[in-house]
Amino acid sequence: MRKVLFIILAGFIWGVSVSDIYAAKKITLLNVSYDPTRELYEEYNKIFIKHWQKKTGEAVEIYQSHGGSGKQARGVIDGLDADIVTLALAYDIDSIAERSGLIAANWQQRLPQKSAPYTSTIVLLVRKGNPKNIKDWDDLAKPGILVVTPNPKTSGGARWNYLAAWGYALYKWNNDQAKAQEFLKAIYKNVAVLDSGARGSTTTFVERGIGDVLISWENEAYLAVKELGLDKLEIIIPSVTILAEPPVAAVDRNVSRHGTIQVVDEYLRYLYSEEGQEIAAKNYYRPRSETVAKRYQDQFKPVKLFTIDEIFGGWQKAQKTHFADKGTFDQIYQ
Amino acid sequence: MATRTENPWIRRTLIGIALLYLGLFIFLPLVVVFYTGLSKGLAVYFQSFSDPAALSAIRLTVLTALIAVPLNLVFGIAASWAIAKFDFWGKNLLTTLIDLPLSVSPVISGLIFILLFGAQGAFGPWLMDHGIKVIFAPPAIILATIFVTFPMVARELIPVMKAQGNEEEEAALTLGASGFQTFWRITLPNIKWGLLYGVILCNARAMGEFGAVSVVSGHIRGQTNTLPLHIEILYNEYNFTAAFAAASLLALLALVTLFLKSIVEYRYRAELKAAVRTENV
Numbered sequence: 001m002r003k004v005l006f007i008i009l010a011g012f013i014w015g016v017s018v019s020d021i022y023a024a025k026k027i028t029l030l031n032v033s034y035d036p037t038r039e040l041y042e043e044y045n046k047i048f049i050k051h052w053q054k055k056t057g058e059a060v061e062i063y064q065s066h067g068g069s070g071k072q073a074r075g076v077i078d079g080l081d082a083d084i085v086t087l088a089l090a091y092d093i094d095s096i097a098e099r100s101g102l103i104a105a106n107w108q109q110r111l112p113q114k115s116a117p118y119t120s121t122i123v124l125l126v127r128k129g130n131p132k133n134i135k136d137w138d139d140l141a142k143p144g145i146l147v148v149t150p151n152p153k154t155s156g157g158a159r160w161n162y163l164a165a166w167g168y169a170l171y172k173w174n175n176d177q178a179k180a181q182e183f184l185k186a187i188y189k190n191v192a193v194l195d196s197g198a199r200g201s202t203t204t205f206v207e208r209g210i211g212d213v214l215i216s217w218e219n220e221a222y223l224a225v226k227e228l229g230l231d232k233l234e235i236i237i238p239s240v241t242i243l244a245e246p247p248v249a250a251v252d253r254n255v256s257r258h259g260t261i262q263v264v265d266e267y268l269r270y271l272y273s274e275e276g277q278e279i280a281a282k283n284y285y286r287p288r289s290e291t292v293a294k295r296y297q298d299q300f301k302p303v304k305l306f307t308i309d310e311i312f313g314g315w316q317k318a319q320k321t322h323f324a325d326k327g328t329f330d331q332i333y334q
Numbered sequence: 335m336a337t338r339t340e341n342p343w344i345r346r347t348l349i350g351i352a353l354l355y356l357g358l359f360i361f362l363p364l365v366v367v368f369y370t371g372l373s374k375g376l377a378v379y380f381q382s383f384s385d386p387a388a389l390s391a392i393r394l395t396v397l398t399a400l401i402a403v404p405l406n407l408v409f410g411i412a413a414s415w416a417i418a419k420f421d422f423w424g425k426n427l428l429t430t431l432i433d434l435p436l437s438v439s440p441v442i443s444g445l446i447f448i449l450l451f452g453a454q455g456a457f458g459p460w461l462m463d464h465g466i467k468v469i470f471a472p473p474a475i476i477l478a479t480i481f482v483t484f485p486m487v488a489r490e491l492i493p494v495m496k497a498q499g500n501e502e503e504e505a506a507l508t509l510g511a512s513g514f515q516t517f518w519r520i521t522l523p524n525i526k527w528g529l530l531y532g533v534i535l536c537n538a539r540a541m542g543e544f545g546a547v548s549v550v551s552g553h554i555r556g557q558t559n560t561l562p563l564h565i566e567i568l569y570n571e572y573n574f575t576a577a578f579a580a581a582s583l584l585a586l587l588a589l590v591t592l593f594l595k596s597i598v599e600y601r602y603r604a605e606l607k608a609a610v611r612t613e614n615v
Contacts, residue, residue, distance in 0.1 A: 013380030030554060038571055039571075063556060063557055064555050065552055065553045066567070069552055075470065077453065078452035078458075078470075079458055079469045080449075080470045081467065097456075100454070199570045228572065232555075244584050256497065
C-alpha cells in the first residue's frame with residue numbers, strides 16, 4: 001500500500017515538474033492554423049526561431065494547433081490563447097474579429113497582399129492513369145463519377161472547392177447563376193463522402209481508396225502525391241479555378257497581454273521574406289515573391305485564376321449567399 | 335451441475351459464433367495495431383516515443399490519470415458508502431446523478447466546460463483577467479476526464495456494499511471501534527475487489543478518453559495533446575507507423591491492466607469466492 005502511494009506521488013511530481021506549460025520564462029508563441037499547413041509551419045518555425053535568435057539573441061518557442069479552419073476560429077473565440085492565426089480563409093478571421101474583438105477589424109490591411117503571404121488553388125486529384133478520363137470541372141458532374149470533397153459548413157478548403165466550381169460555371173454559361181447552381185447540384189449528387197475537413201477527405205480518397213476524384217487544395221494534392229506514392233495518383237489542373245488566399249493575422253489582444261508584439265510582427269512579416277517564401281513554395285504553396293516563383297515554375301503550372309473578390313464580391317457576401325442557413329449549398333444538398 | 339440437454343451441434347455453433355465474433359472484432363484489430371506499429375522495425379517503433387510531442391502527450395495522459403483516478407476513488411468510496419449504508423432524502427437523485435456522465439455524449443461533456451470556462455462562458459472572462467488558464471489547457475483536460483470517469487468507481491462499489499449489509503460494521507462499532515477503524519478494518523477489506531475493479535476501469539477510461547478531451551484541449555502540440563489526441567494527429571499527418579505505435583502503447587496499457595487483474599484474481603481466488611458467496615446470499 002505504501003509502495004503504491006509512493007509510486008503515485010513520484011509519478012505525480014514527475015508529471016507536474018516537467019509540464020511545459022509551467023516551465024520557466026521563455027517567449028512562447030501559439031500559432032493556431034488549419035489542417036493542411038502542418039508541414040509548412042513545422043518547417044517555417046524552425047527557421048524563424050533561428051532568425052529571431054540571430055536578430056535579437058532571444059530564444060523563442062512556437063507551438064502549433066491544427067484543425068478545420070472554422071473550428072479553429074471558434075476555439076480562438078472561446079479562449080484558445082493564440083498569438084497568431086493562420087487560417088484557410090478571411091471570413092474565419094473576420095468572425096474572430098467580429099465575435100470576440102480579439103483582432104482589430106482592419107486586420108487584412110495591415111500586411112501586404114491582403115495579409116495572404118502565399119496562395120494556393122483548387123485542383124483535381126485522380127487515380128494514376130486517370131481511368132475515368134477527368135479533365136475539367138464538367139467531368140465531375142457526369143453521372144457515375146464518385147467525387148470526394150469535405151463539407152463546406154465546417155471546412156474552409158471545401159468552401160474554396162465549391163466556389164471554384166461555381167466560378168467555372170459562371171465562365172462557361174456567361175454569368176448565369178441559375179445554371180451554376182444546377183451544375184453544382186449535379187456535382188454534389190456525385191459526392192461519395194463528405195468529410196468534415198480537408199485532411200479527412202484526403203485520407204478518405206487516398207488511404208481508404210474511395211471515389212474517382214478528390215477536389216483538393218493544390219498543396220494538399222502535392223503533399224498526398226509526395227507522401228503516398230507517385231505511382232498511385234495524378235494531379236489534374238482544371239481550365240479555370242479560384243485563387244485561394246489563406247490569410248494570417250496577429251491576435252491583438254492576446255499578443256498585448258502576452259507582451260509578444262514585436263516577435264509576432266516579425267513572425268508574420270518574415271513569411272514574406274525570401275526565406276519564408278522559399279519554404280512556402282517547398283511545401284507546395286504558390287509564393288508571392290516573383291523570384292521564388294521563378295525558381296519553382298515547373299511545379300506551379302500557369303492556370304487561369306479568378307479571385308473571390310472579382311466573382312463573389314468578397315468572403316462576407318460569398319458566405320451569406322452560399323454557406324449560410326438556406327444558402328445555395330443548403331438548397332442543392334438536402 | 336444440471337445435465338446438458340442441448341444438441342451438441344447447437345453448443346458448438348454457439349461457441350463458434352462467439353469465437354468468430356471475438357476474433358473478428360477484438361483480436362484482429364489488436365493484431366493490426368501492433369503489426370502496423372512494428373511494420374518498420376523496432377527502431378522506428380521506439381523512435382516514435384522519443385519524439386518530444388509524443389513524450390509530452392504521454393506525460394499529460396499519465397498526469398491526468400494520476401489526478402482523476404485518486405479523486406474519483408475518494409469520491410466513489412464516499413458516495414457508495416453513503417448510498418449503500420444509509421437512508422437519506424434525495425438518495426435516488428444522487429444515484430441518478432452519478433450515472434449522468436455515462437448517459438451523456440462525451441462531446442456534450444466537453445462543451446459543458448467550454449460554456450463554463452470558455453472566453454464567452456460564465457467564468458471565462460474572470461479567469462482570464464486573473465491570468466488563470468483553464469480551457470484549452472491541462473486543467474480543462476483533467477476536469478473533463480474527471481467528469482467522464484466520475485461514475486466508474488462508485489458504480490462498481492454500490493452493489494458490493496449493498497450486498498454486504500451493515501452487520502459487520504455494526505458489530506465493530508458495538509465492540510468499541512472508532513468510525514475510522516471500522517472503515518479501515520471492516521469496510522475497506524470487504525470491498526477491495528470491487529474497488530480494484532473500479533479503479534482499473536476508471537484508469538482505462540481516463541487514459542483513453544477522446545471525445546470530451548478533444549473538445550476542451552485546443553490540440554496544441556507538446557502542450558495539450560493527450561495520447562489519444564496525439565494518435566489522431568499522427569494519423570492525419572500520414573505518419574501511420576507512429577500513430578499505430580502510439581496506439582499500441584495504449585492497447586498495451588489495457589492488456590497490462592487486464593493481466594494484473596487476472597494475477598490478483600488468481601492469487602486471491604479463495605477470498606474472491608468467499609466474497610461472491612456473500613454477495614449471492
